[in-house]
Amino acid sequence: MRVVIMGSGRVGAQIATTLWREGHQVTLMDTEPEAFLLLPREMRQDERTTLLGDGTLDEDLKRADIEEADVFVAVSGRDNRNALAAQKALHHFRVSRVVCRIDDPLRTEMYAKLGLTVVSPTRVSTGLILEAIRA
Amino acid sequence: MYIVIIGGGRVGFSLAKVLMNAGHEVFVIEREGKKVQALVNELGNTALKADGSEPMALEEAGASRANVVIATTGSDEDNLAICQIAQYRFKVSRTIALVNDPENEALFRQNGVNLTVSSTQAILASIEEGLPARAPVNVMPVQGNREVVGVVVPSDAAVAGRQLGEVKLPEETVIVAVIDRAGGLKAVSEETVLEASDMVIALTVTESAQAVLDTLTSEE
CATH class of the missing domain: 3.40.50.720 (NAD(P)-binding Rossmann-like Domain)
Structure with missing residues (x-):
């Protein structure tokens, strides 16, 4: 698979590393070069895996070869950026599978209705923590 | 609203x-x-x-x-x-x-x-509804003491029915666009006929903004 990931935080870096180790072609985007320090050294040495750029901009998405991508994942720390990038990937670049991180549980349903595959870390971790408390 | x-x-x-x-x-x-x-x-x-x-x-x-x-x-x-x-x-x-x-x-x-x-x-x-018909709409300041203003031509204005070439505007004033009441863009030239409810967008100097408004809205 060709996967473009926006946001090299802990979540993005972890997803990128896992998919890269499985042999998928991964392009991880971030606007801050130091964000890529979360990646293992051998992955960073493979120049194709990281791209300094803004995933909400058409131009930078094109540099990441979004047009050839099978999957786009928006997992920066900002909901609105993720939502814009994901909708671009889905509607403008016609990427067949788009996954979007939305932290705010109040917005997840709305974005799901708009056609995005939404994952809410807040909802997931709150559920797990409550489960741990009640165990 | x-x-x-x-x-x-x-x-x-x-x-x-x-x-x-x-x-x-x-x-x-x-x-x-x-x-x-x-x-x-x-x-x-x-x-x-x-x-x-x-x-x-x-x-x-x-x-x-x-x-x-x-x-x-x-x-x-x-x-x-x-x-x-x-x-x-x-x-x-x-x-x-x-x-x-x-x-x-x-x-x-x-x-x-x-x-x-x-x-x-x-x-x-x-959101034109409810806007006072004669207020100059202060659109945006532009470099060098200039601004772009929008003025809606009232039905009783002297310029209604006139060609742009006949309208005497203050110096350093350029008509940028004329939008008719349906939202359509009129081609701007000397021959463009102004009609009631047209929105005239003009680039002018700040001191002349009021004069532009007066010219486009006054009854004589």
Whole structure:
């Protein structure tokens, strides 16, 4: 698979590393070069895996070869950026599978209705923590 | 109408002022404390310091009873989110977004934003109802003491029915565009005939803005 990931935080870096180790072609985007320090050294040495750029901009998405991508994942720390990038990937670049991180549980349903595959870390971790408390 | 504006920067602030003067109920959500203070000082208690893309903030501002929500922040991702939340969560029938990057316009329109604009002018035109017919719409300041103004030609104006070439405008004034009452763009030339309800957009110097208004609206 060709996967473009926006946001090299802990979540993005972890997803990128896992998919890269499985042999998928991964392009991880971030606007801050130091964000890529979360990646293992051998992955960073493979120049194709990281791209300094803004995933909400058409131009930078094109540099990441979004047009050839099978999957786009928006997992920066900002909901609105993720939502814009994901909708671009889905509607403008016609990427067949788009996954979007939305932290705010109040917005997840709305974005799901708009056609995005939404994952809410807040909802997931709150559920797990409550489960741990009640165990 | 009840109008909620998100972003109290240059665009949001002047929109709030014009709409309020036109008799609308206006509320502004702005993230920066300083700007909120400036709004409160000038317009009264009608601003909230909050992130306008937070559903809770919109709820606090009464978005569910708003007729129009206008997103005027400097970031497109926030403006899109605001309009989508207003449209889909609060069922606001009219959402307007400032688009900072023109490449985003189509995406916005296809996904829950009723109207996209790249200047204050178009927002004002879309809410023309209730605006005083003779107020010059202070569209935007331009470099070098100039500004772009919009004026609606009243039906009893002397210029109604005249060609542009016959209208004597102040010096350093250029007619940029003429928009007819249906929103269509007229080709601008000496022969363009001005009609009642046309919106004339002119570039002028600040001192002459009032004279432009007078010329286009006076009865003789």
